[in-house]
Amino acid sequence: MKISALTRSVVTRSHALISQDGHVNSVVPGWTNCRVNVLINEQMGARLGQTLITAEIGTVISGNTESAQIFFYVISGQCTAKVDEQDKTLLGGHFVYVPAGHSYHLDEFTSGTQIVTFHKVYEPLKGYDRPPFIFGNAENVDGPAFLGDPALRLQVLLPENLSFDMAVNIFTYDPGGHLPFVETHIMEHGLLYLQGQGIYMLDHEWYPVKKGDAIWMAPYCQQWFTAMGKEPAVYIYYKNVNRFPTTL
Numbered sequence: 001m002k003i004s005a006l007t008r009s010v011v012t013r014s015h016a017l018i019s020q021d022g023h024v025n026s027v028v029p030g031w032t033n034c035r036v037n038v039l040i041n042e043q044m045g046a047r048l049g050q051t052l053i054t055a056e057i058g059t060v061i062s063g064n065t066e067s068a069q070i071f072f073y074v075i076s077g078q079c080t081a082k083v084d085e086q087d088k089t090l091l092g093g094h095f096v097y098v099p100a101g102h103s104y105h106l107d108e109f110t111s112g113t114q115i116v117t118f119h120k121v122y123e124p125l126k127g128y129d130r131p132p133f134i135f136g137n138a139e140n141v142d143g144p145a146f147l148g149d150p151a152l153r154l155q156v157l158l159p160e161n162l163s164f165d166m167a168v169n170i171f172t173y174d175p176g177g178h179l180p181f182v183e184t185h186i187m188e189h190g191l192l193y194l195q196g197q198g199i200y201m202l203d204h205e206w207y208p209v210k211k212g213d214a215i216w217m218a219p220y221c222q223q224w225f226t227a228m229g230k231e232p233a234v235y236i237y238y239k240n241v242n243r244f245p246t247t248l
Contacts, residue, residue: 008208014221015202016044018214023052030063034109039214040190046216048166048238049119050190055079055109062105068121069131070098071158071168072106073138073236075194077113081106083133090135095157095168097134116192118238120166125243131163138170151177167241173198173233178226187239189217196233200225 008019023037033056040050049068053061055077072081073095080089081096082105090096090106098104100122106115124130136157143153151174158164173196182201197210201224202217209215209225217223227233 008213010205010207011044012203012205013045014218015205016040016214016216017200017202017207017209018216020212026051031061032059033057034059034061039192040216044216045218046190047120047188047240048190049117050192050214050216050238051117051119052192052214053113053115053117055111055113055115057109057111059109059113060105060107061115062103062107064103065098065100067100068119069100069166070104071118071166071238072096072098072104073116073157073168075114075116075192078108078110079106079113079115080108081135083135086133086135088135093138095134095136095138097131097136097158097168099131099133101130102133116236118166118168118190120238120240123165123243125162125165128161128163131159134158141170143170143172146171147180149177149180150174152179162242165240165243167239168236169239170194170234170236173225173227175227175229175232177233179224182222182224184220184222186219186245187241188219189215189221189223189237189239191215191217191235191237194234194236196227196231197229198225198227198233 035054141155146152155170
């Protein structure tokens with residue numbers, strides 16, 4: 001048995017890098033015959049949940065969102081998703097958003113299918129209806145240049161209206177592409193690298209990152225990223241949006 005006491009994972013009060021070398025499986029009621037890695041959770045000080053699901057033949061992911069909302073994104077593979085009474089086959093790059101108070105059921109997985117999920121307790125806003133459930137395909141979402149830089153492309157997967165209190169985006173960096181400045185902001189992030197590699201700066205600490213790594217950033221965690229290597233770096237990420245910035 002090979003024993004290693006080394007890891008790239010780091011957990012601090014303002015950020016975390018979770019690498020695959022430290023993944024430990026969890027049991028989630030209603031999610032059966034699969035591996036579930038809880039990457040981000042309230043236990044580390046976050047206000048979101050993020051999991052990685054690796055499916056086998058016979059996997060079932062079923063439940064009710066109750067007070068929270070869930071976003072499922074298929075990294076690779078195939079499954080069938082049913083939300084309320086509507087069902088759809090999901091392939092790599094497809095996603096489904098399940099609002100609070102709705103049932104969901106995913107099955108008919110091909111072995112090895114991977115899904116990343118983002119969870120957030122929904123905050124209603126007076127005068128706005130709760131969001132509907134959404135099936136989508138990232139290939140059909142435009143990726144315009146970010147802040148005018150053609151080396152950076154941002155795909156916004158959820159509608160940008162005040163019914164939604166969370167956003168999920170895909171950010172693509174060409175090799176050598178980088179954020180134009182160090183960001184310092186109120187939004188919390190949870191992200192997963194889908195492709196490539198680079199260097200992330202989090203609160204003035206520098207981390208090499210690559211496909212499969214997850215990152216949590218607390219509000220006001222200073223951040224900056226540059227892509228490295230011969231292929232684009234791509235990550236999918238969550239942020240909280242559209243609500244008054246206080247915790248009354």
